[in-house]
Amino acid sequence: MGKVGIIGVGQTSFVRQYPGSIRELVFDGFKEAMADAGISSGEIDATVICSAPEYDKQRSPAGVLSEYLGLNPQPTFYVETLCSSSSTGLKLAYSLVASGLHDVVLVSGFQIMSQLTSEESQERMARGADIQWESPFGTMMPAYYALHAQSHMASYGTSPEDLALIRVKASTYGQMNEKAVYRKAVTPEMFSDPENKMAQPVSSPLRTGDCCANADGSSCVIVASEEKARALGRKPVWIKGVGAASAPVNMAGRKDLSHLSVGREAARQAYAMAGISASDVDVAEVHDCFTIAEMMAYEDLGFADPGKGRDLIRSGQTYKDGKIPVNVDGGLLSKGHPIGATGGSQIRTIVLQLRGEAGAMQVDNPNIGLVHNIGGVGLYGNVTILGLD
Amino acid sequence: MGKKELDTRFARFGTVSFAGVTQVNDFVDYLEDGRLMGTKCNHCGLYFFPPRAHCCQCLSGSPEWFEVTGEGRLVTYSTLHYAPAGFQADLPYTIGLVDYGQYKVFGRLSPSLGEDALHVGMAMKAKADKTAAGQVTYVFEAA
Numbered sequence: 001m002g003k004v005g006i007i008g009v010g011q012t013s014f015v016r017q018y019p020g021s022i023r024e025l026v027f028d029g030f031k032e033a034m035a036d037a038g039i040s041s042g043e044i045d046a047t048v049i050c051s052a053p054e055y056d057k058q059r060s061p062a063g064v065l066s067e068y069l070g071l072n073p074q075p076t077f078y079v080e081t082l083c084s085s086s087s088t089g090l091k092l093a094y095s096l097v098a099s100g101l102h103d104v105v106l107v108s109g110f111q112i113m114s115q116l117t118s119e120e121s122q123e124r125m126a127r128g129a130d131i132q133w134e135s136p137f138g139t140m141m142p143a144y145y146a147l148h149a150q151s152h153m154a155s156y157g158t159s160p161e162d163l164a165l166i167r168v169k170a171s172t173y174g175q176m177n178e179k180a181v182y183r184k185a186v187t188p189e190m191f192s193d194p195e196n197k198m199a200q201p202v203s204s205p206l207r208t209g210d211c212c213a214n215a216d217g218s219s220c221v222i223v224a225s226e227e228k229a230r231a232l233g234r235k236p237v238w239i240k241g242v243g244a245a246s247a248p249v250n251m252a253g254r255k256d257l258s259h260l261s262v263g264r265e266a267a268r269q270a271y272a273m274a275g276i277s278a279s280d281v282d283v284a285e286v287h288d289c290f291t292i293a294e295m296m297a298y299e300d301l302g303f304a305d306p307g308k309g310r311d312l313i314r315s316g317q318t319y320k321d322g323k324i325p326v327n328v329d330g331g332l333l334s335k336g337h338p339i340g341a342t343g344g345s346q347i348r349t350i351v352l353q354l355r356g357e358a359g360a361m362q363v364d365n366p367n368i369g370l371v372h373n374i375g376g377v378g379l380y381g382n383v384t385i386l387g388l389d
Numbered sequence: 390m391g392k393k394e395l396d397t398r399f400a401r402f403g404t405v406s407f408a409g410v411t412q413v414n415d416f417v418d419y420l421e422d423g424r425l426m427g428t429k430c431n432h433c434g435l436y437f438f439p440p441r442a443h444c445c446q447c448l449s450g451s452p453e454w455f456e457v458t459g460e461g462r463l464v465t466y467s468t469l470h471y472a473p474a475g476f477q478a479d480l481p482y483t484i485g486l487v488d489y490g491q492y493k494v495f496g497r498l499s500p501s502l503g504e505d506a507l508h509v510g511m512a513m514k515a516k517a518d519k520t521a522a523g524q525v526t527y528v529f530e531a532a
Contacts, residue, residue, distance in 0.1 A: 138482060
């Protein structure tokens with residue numbers, strides 16, 4: 001089996017109230033990736049379209065969008081794993097290319113969320129959890145992650161102040177990222193001021209500042225076989241490992257709520273496939289839909305032992321110049337989280353980092369990058385390892 | 390022959406029910422009678438909460454009802470100050486997970502328990518209850 005490379009990446013700015021339809025939104029990210037790859041539509045053998053359902057009225061978006069992108073009559077596939085849809089799409093694209101079925105596959109992820117009210121959006125998101133046995137109690141994503149935060153705090157003594165430090169780090173890089181929806185600075189003092197919006201309780205112990213914002217956006221990643229990638233010119237970033245896992249949807253099925261088992265399992269698979277360990281990772285994008293999610297990711301990925309994630313953020317080791325830079329593009333907390341687009345955006349960030357094209361956010365000379373993308377409340381997890389060799 | 394009538398008893402569960410028809414609809418009647426029930430496989434003995442109509446471990450048994458009784462331990466909890474559409478009138482409310490050893494149960498905690506009174510590990514017991522609108526549900530109280 002030959003190697004599979006990423007030859008082009010793109011994304012729109014993540015915004016509130018995108019002034020257009022899903023077709024136009026998807027086209028914007030697609031155009032950037034095509035320009036990045038320097039190829040024409042005729043080179044694309046298949047498309048994988050990724051989003052979470054019920055945020056817009058369009059059913060079966062793959063057909064509509066592949067036509068709008070000018071990619072008929074090539075086959076198109078629709079992939080959905082909630083917030084990890086586009087990294088699942090990348091795994092499908094990897095498989096299509098590695099199997100020899102197709103040479104060049106385009107993965108497009110998108111979501112328009114801000115046409116719904118925040119309450120409607122929370123209701124949609126919660127229906128990605130257990131609608132039969134949990135939704136009737138009034139659950140929502142921040143509440144599910146709050147249950148994990150409470151458990152992490154009780155098990156390890158992690159504090160709300162530790163979680164605030166993760167948001168502060170996100171804002172450091174969100175201010176540098178022109179694609180981010182939230183570009184203002186966040187300070188620890190904001191969390192200790194009861195009048196400040198960041199400190200407002202959402203679902204204890206999580207506050208507004210612990211939560212990412214809904215947004216509209218699209219991302220696009222173009223994947224090619226080794227032969228095709230080399231023939232098409234620019235130096236590819238190689239997909240070295242793809243891990244994926246699932247877990248019980250109901251919290252009652254979870255052994256322990258201080259971590260996400262899908263993160264651990266997907267990481268184990270991806271590290272084994274790439275033949276590396278956590279200490280080999282030079283830069284990482286992790287799924288920080290909430291501050292606690294990043295804290296658990298430090299531990300689930302092996303950057304810190306269980307319960308020791310707080311030491312990484314307290315000592316600044318996940319900043320750009322630290323031992324393991326994490327989410328130095330602002331993460332979901334600053335970029336915003338247009339569900340179906342998020343995985344592709346994370347992949348784009350790591351590709352730019354490995355190519356040395358991340359501008360003010362550039363980490364010093366990285367060779368191996370990692371993308372950790374979670375769907376639902378740890379219902380799905382994908383870990384992807386990318387590298388220059 | 391007329392159209393077969395669907396058994397939609399499950400629509401009576403919780404503040405807002407998102408599933409009307411299930412093969413474990415008897416759960417609602419038991420709850421109405423004051424009993425919180427799970428299922429247990431009559432072949433391999435695996436406990437299920439929430440209840441299931443099928444056993445995914447042995448694939449051959451047929452789950453039977455058992456009652457959730459006694460004390461469990463509070464695994465985690467959260468008080469919501471913001472709610473999804475359909476639940477604003479309930480605010481604030483607390484959800485939690487209780488471990489009974491062979492199974493865990495997710496649900497609401499009694500509004501009479503202030504958040505200051507809660508801590509992970511405390512003993513809890515489940516009680517059948519009704520929502521303000523008369524829907525059947527259950528809550529956890531301090532044991």
